[in-house]
Amino acid sequence: MNIGAYSMNWTKNILVTGGAGFIGSHVVRLLVNKYSDYRIINLDKLTYAGNLNNLTDISVSDQHIFLKDDICDTSRIKQIFDEYQITDVIHLAAESHVDRSIERPMEFVMTNVVGTVNLLQCAKDAWSNDFSKHVFHHVSTDEVYGSLGAEGLFEETTAYDPRSPYSSSKASSDHFVRAFHHTYGLQIKISNCSNNYGSHQFPEKLIPLMINNIVHNKPLPIYGKGDNIRDWLWVEDHANAIDAIFHEGSAGESYNVGGLNEWTNIELVKYLCNTMDTKLGRSKGESEKLITYVVDRAGHDMRYAIDASKLEAELNWKPSLEFEEGLDKTVDWYLANTKWIDQITSGSYKEYYETMYQNK
Numbered sequence: 466m467n468i469g470a471y472s473m474n475w476t477k478n479i480l481v482t483g484g485a486g487f488i489g490s491h492v493v494r495l496l497v498n499k500y501s502d503y504r505i506i507n508l509d510k511l512t513y514a515g516n517l518n519n520l521t522d523i524s525v526s527d528q529h530i531f532l533k534d535d536i537c538d539t540s541r542i543k544q545i546f547d548e549y550q551i552t553d554v555i556h557l558a559a560e561s562h563v564d565r566s567i568e569r570p571m572e573f574v575m576t577n578v579v580g581t582v583n584l585l586q587c588a589k590d591a592w593s594n595d596f597s598k599h600v601f602h603h604v605s606t607d608e609v610y611g612s613l614g615a616e617g618l619f620e621e622t623t624a625y626d627p628r629s630p631y632s633s634s635k636a637s638s639d640h641f642v643r644a645f646h647h648t649y650g651l652q653i654k655i656s657n658c659s660n661n662y663g664s665h666q667f668p669e670k671l672i673p674l675m676i677n678n679i680v681h682n683k684p685l686p687i688y689g690k691g692d693n694i695r696d697w698l699w700v701e702d703h704a705n706a707i708d709a710i711f712h713e714g715s716a717g718e719s720y721n722v723g724g725l726n727e728w729t730n731i732e733l734v735k736y737l738c739n740t741m742d743t744k745l746g747r748s749k750g751e752s753e754k755l756i757t758y759v760v761d762r763a764g765h766d767m768r769y770a771i772d773a774s775k776l777e778a779e780l781n782w783k784p785s786l787e788f789e790e791g792l793d794k795t796v797d798w799y800l801a802n803t804k805w806i807d808q809i810t811s812g813s814y815k816e817y818y819e820t821m822y823q824n825k
């Protein structure tokens with residue numbers, strides 16, 4: 466028995482998985498700062514993408530407990546539910562990078578599918594006396610809906626049509642989450658968000674990779690023609706949406722999260738180059754010269770765009786920042802936190818980068 470669970474009278478003991486990753490660390494920061502009566506049990510395996518340096522401004526305390534564990538480890542997860550009297554789950558832990566999923570799909574099946582089912586099973590066993598008191602919030606992606614043409618937006622009712630090993634594993638996990646609601650009565654909520662950007666994002670993803678390469682005058686690898694479209698959202702707005710959906714969303718429902726902010730990759734990278742020329746004191750157009758068109762991503766989804774009107778209408782959520790302002794803050798964060806990025810890029814990232822981009 467865990468004495469802390471009783472002595473402090475926490476109103477909730479929330480298990481946040483993946484809380485040392487990019488979005489997870491922002492979710493943990495929001496919950497710890499906003500709800501002093503919640504205890505946050507932050508569980509993360511610390512894969513290459515997990516980084517305790519993402520959490521340096523949130524002290525480890527009675528209120529914020531960090532556990533280095535694997536969501537696939539059944540006996541350990543059962544023990545954690547029991548020991549910390551877990552009341553709710555916000556599940557973000559995942560393998561999250563599409564390019565890695567193309568190289569190693571099985572790792573995505575293990576974490577994203579098997580790990581999610583393991584968590585669902587442990588939650589079901591722990592909460593079976595009264596499911597109505599507990600929430601299992603599954604954080605998912607817009608990529609489950611597939612790829613759009615020039616027109617239209619993804620709605621919650623859009624049929625699933627995942628096309629990469631990553632999106633297939635996330636779609637599968639979404640189906641299992643819904644199955645545990647319909648079959649057993651678990652109170653689940655699913656959020657499907659578009660591309661996030663902001664501080665603490667691992668530099669394998671487009672925006673931090675480009676920022677880092679611009680700083681170091683390295684080629685800026687644009688897949689294909691650069692005309693693929695993504696719908697970008699400030700990571701703190703995603704964390705706010707998760708907060709709203711976790712607390713106010715209806716059980717059994719999905720909510721799309723996005724900011725109606727579509728950019729082609731090439732437009733975005735050129736905009737970033739211009740912004741950084743100014744910040745780095747370079748002459749206009751200097752960073753753009755680094756742009757290099759490389760072999761396209763296999764099965765590259767053309768366009769993602771989210772209709773978030775359900776979330777806006779039902780839960781009164783809205784993005785708080787214009788993209789240009791958010792991107793400006795993001796660039797400033799990376800320029801001010803060179804130690805953070807140097808620690809990552811000096812290790813196994815180098816090997817990753819050379820392997821992934823050698824034939825491009």
Ligand code: NAD
Binds near residue numbers: 562580635
């Ligand atoms: P990330 O790769 O930065 O972080 C993932 C975290 O999960 C890491 O800290 C990692 O150590 C941890 N993890 C991986 N395998 C684990 C395991 N077996 N057990 C415990 N922890 C494990 O990812 P992110 O970009 O922060 O994404 C978080 C979640 O949000 C994912 O579920 C992702 O599918 C979803 N999502 C991401 C985006 C985006 O734009 N990044 C958009 C929509 C949804």
Ligand code: DAU
Binds near residue numbers: 564674695
């Ligand atoms: O839409 C939500 C998804 O967004 C999340 O579920 C994923 O976890 C997250 O990784 C992200 O997936 P994308 O594949 O869209 O993101 P990524 O940053 O890898 O790529 C964005 C676009 O930029 C995509 O069209 C591919 C392109 N790209 C990417 C890299 C890394 C390049 O042109 N060059 C690059 O070097």
